Amino acid sequence: MSDGRDEPLLSVSSITKRFGELTANDDIHFEIDRGEIHALLGENGAGKSTLVKILYGALQPDSGQIRWQGRPVSVSNPAIARRLGIGMVFQHFSLFDALTITENIALALPKRPRLQVLARDIARVSEEYGLPLNPMAQIHDLSVGQRQRVEIVRCLLQDPHLIIMDEPTSVLTPQEADDLFVTLRRLSAEGRSILYISHRLREVKELCSHVTILRHGKLISTCDPQKETSESLARLMVGSEIRDVRTSAATIAEKRVLLSVRGLSLSAGDQFDVTLRDISFDVCAGEVCAIAGIAGNGQSELFDALSGERTVENNRIYIDGNDAGAKGINERRKIGAAFVAEERLGHGTAPQETLSLNVLLTQARMNGNGIRGPFIDYGEAVEAKDRICTSFDVRKSSADPRAYELSGGNLQKFVVGREFNRAPKLLIVNQPTWGVDAGASAHIRQSLIDLARSGAAVVVISQDLDEIFEIADRVAVLSRGKLTPFTSSRETSRETLGLLLGGAREGEAASAA
């Protein structure tokens, strides 16, 4: 009897999926062989996640066919996918914070295992693949890297033929990513196939034997990444040449300190927060300073303290010479600071409100740009919105759409542009291009450099090392609430930063790298 040995493990043909007006997947087809690490490459919004959800049964295609080991199958829900032997490691982990590792894994298994037996299996498998875990730990006590391990172990316990990994390295340090690649190669050697979703060319070239490239929901090409250059892959992914960001060395004529942080400590508000410990640094007019760090190491807490959403005591934060520690966010804006929050929808903007009203959000109740004393001047707000949208090339479907109607990249350009419109002396940006397409990223990064060169101080908090090396003059690493001293980004390497991100101390990282 033919068990489909000669057939590809998975073959996808003519998959189409629409969401209202948007065609997220347009006639997609590709194949995955046994033991192959196959990359799915594309920008944010190219349709990768939709395609993967269809393969995993979380979404249903409008048309098209999936063949598994040669037989047509209908993957109508994730349980069926798991029964076929398809496992998935989610990008935004699908874990339950309040439950233990064992309970989390039990929920994903088809049979109802005894929890004690399962705990032993988890310990064994995690040991075997070099992914150490304590089965009794609760998820909310784990680091991001550990959470990913839980997802992988959960997947492995189902003994899958195909493992789908959605942007697995986006939250890992370079070293953690290397460890992950070792595990993935080993799985591939065991005959398991891996569908590896990414927008990072370097990883695809390093790891994968085939790459399927999506752009705007369409299949662009399936090719061998080893035979391509990074440039050619980038062109296929983006569809045009990306302008390089023009940098020039910061020229600091007179050293004017615009932000000075002195011994800033922040105790954890509750168990989900990270404690900040004794953070000190200066940022001068004219330079871009980056604070690198993996999510969950205190970035949000640092941003909240710098912006004044969470106030601290006096003598900790000076903005342009003013003691700002105890000042609220609007008082800090009034002395020339501006802030761009990480979460653009819901934090940086009110999703249900129009763009023009969202202009008012960061005006610190000061007259201008749509504010007249206690009243709103709608006409002026619309003018300000138009100014911002023109100078930052924000593309929108109607004249004054609500914030949630914009795509991620365009909304990010809007929230950055809104702060530029106020001509700030100091700009603090958390994850400036997170989940933004390449075109918008380049635009935003260039603007940040230009703003600094025009005499402002720019602080970028980012977990994207490529971005940091592209725009930062100096860089420091925030790890477990502690900040390393700043070093020139020209004099440091990815490896050194990577080790620091993982929590190594200054000296260790320097000697190891």
Add this chain to the structure above:
Amino acid sequence: MRLELVKRGTEATFLVFASPFIAIAITVFVGAIFFAAIGVDPGRGVYVFFIEPISAWWSIEQLLAKATPLILIGAGLSLCFLSNNWNIGAEGQFIAGALAGSILPVVFYQFEGPLVLPLMLVMGFAGGAFYGLVPAALKTRFGASEILTSLMLVYIAQLFLDWMVRGPWRDPASFGFPKTRTFNDAAVVPTVGPFDIHAGLLVALVVSFILFVFLKRTLKGFEVRISGTAPRAATFAGVSNRNMVMFVFAISGGLAGLAGVIEVAGVAKKLQPVISPGYGFAAIIVAFLGRLNPLGVVFAALLLALTYLGGEAAQLELNITDKVTRVIQGVVLFAILACDTFILHRVRLIRRGK
């Protein structure tokens, strides 16, 4: 086959305006079924409940009198609900306002003159605002759920009123009936204009117009709105959550208190153990049916006022209990909530096996 809810990309603009009317139509329809179920001819039931009460001039006056407190409370609650604060204790704030506003006519009844009534209104507002600030303070200070505390304070206010009119404030000349002395003429809300319109209604209309402008045109109104839909963004805009909670509770409690004093000084002209047929709760429905818009609230209040008159009419003419009012009010709220769902979602039919 089954039905499934699917998110729309954007709001269905038509439904934003149509949903209250659809909700009313659904209510009338469900009302008809309900009447049929309890053995009343549905046509006659609907007529007696929804139409007859507004077919005579004197009953329109009744309708406006009942709508007045509903407008005041509902407009205030709109602010609360917009900012995602669940004040469901307006009934208690209504009583607190009535009590505070009655201090002058009950305790200092010798005091007469044109100042009495304005002072009563101010004290009524202050009393309601103070009582509304209790759950607000417990929320901001201790994180206690305002839903539960504001509701518990309703029971406490009702019992306190009961004690006052049976104890310290009982009219010595009442022959043991639990009520206070009847208010002086100076302490009574007058009727004005050629149609003898209750002056309280004018106050209510002015208040709802002011709140409408406040929400549409002022920065603070914008901040109220984003505090509800995007609390994180509101903090980012420098809005203090603590102040916002206190503000909306003070306004909504104050307006409920104002409604309370206008009610006792305009209708009963004295305090009794029960002074409200549940206006504080009905006003929650008014706020939602008015789509949390102070002008919409005016129209919604008329409909809810009608349910009170309809209940009385049903009791008289159809010989069924006036509890039918509460049933219909519940149906109105269910219907408007369901209609709001379809502004952001549509229903899709799924055939089996797909």
Add this chain to the structure above:
Amino acid sequence: MELFEAFVLTVITAATPLLLAATGELVTERAGVLNLGVEGMMLVGAVSAFAVAVTTGSPILGILAAMVAGVSMAAIFAFFALFLVTNQVATGLALTLFGLGVSGMLGASFVGEPGVKLAAIHLPGLSELPLVGRILFGQDPLVYGSLIILLGVSFLLKRSHVGLVVRAVGDNHHSAHALGYNVLMIRVAAVLFGGLCAGLGGAYLSLVYTPQWTEGMTAGRGWIAVALVVFSSWIPGRLLIGAYLFGAVTLLQFHLQAVGVPVPSQFLSALPYAATVIVLVVISRNRRLLRTHTPAMLGSTFVPDK
């Protein structure tokens, strides 16, 4: 000693309806759904139990009717709040208002009628034991039922796969959906269970506590039950303590009046409500406790992407 026995017996009577309703709400909330319609479900349960028991003469049939009534009311909530994803707070309020009206209408003709009391179980020998006999072995079936349900819920939530799934849905409905669980149906089941328990709590009021029907006879007990769930920080064992504490507070008013404490009766009647506020304040002060125990999805709606 007789005084002690009497006190404990009345505490049990006052606590049982709270315990029943609160246990149901606890399960509902553990699945991530906030149903504030407990008061309405209890009322409809109470009137149904009373009407059926009086008409048929059988309190057992009355109890069954209350369960059906509670589940039906919960089904209305589930239809709106879960299927049509309406705001859960507002929907719960609507259910309570609706329940007030419906129970008032159903009960209009029963006001003032003598009721049928659910008899206590009598175990010859055991029930006559001194001191603890009546307390432990002389209760009515609903008291035992309330404890069995609580124990069952406690065990199932902690130890069973069903309980794990309920907790998972309440903790993160996106993840549960991504793993292929039917979030909607699991929540509907939890809400219906909540309705069943609230109906039983109502039946206890109209068949045991005061075997008659008066309008709005729950007098806020449904809301107190919701507050008790917060007090318990969603842990069944603590619910038991909370319900019995509240039973004692409710009784304090009668005992203080009996002893002749010179406080107006209205103030004593306000005790349970004031106590609820105080308890909420005390428990909410410990934000860390609430943050770790509150089901993360409590009150939020869920529509899967299609």
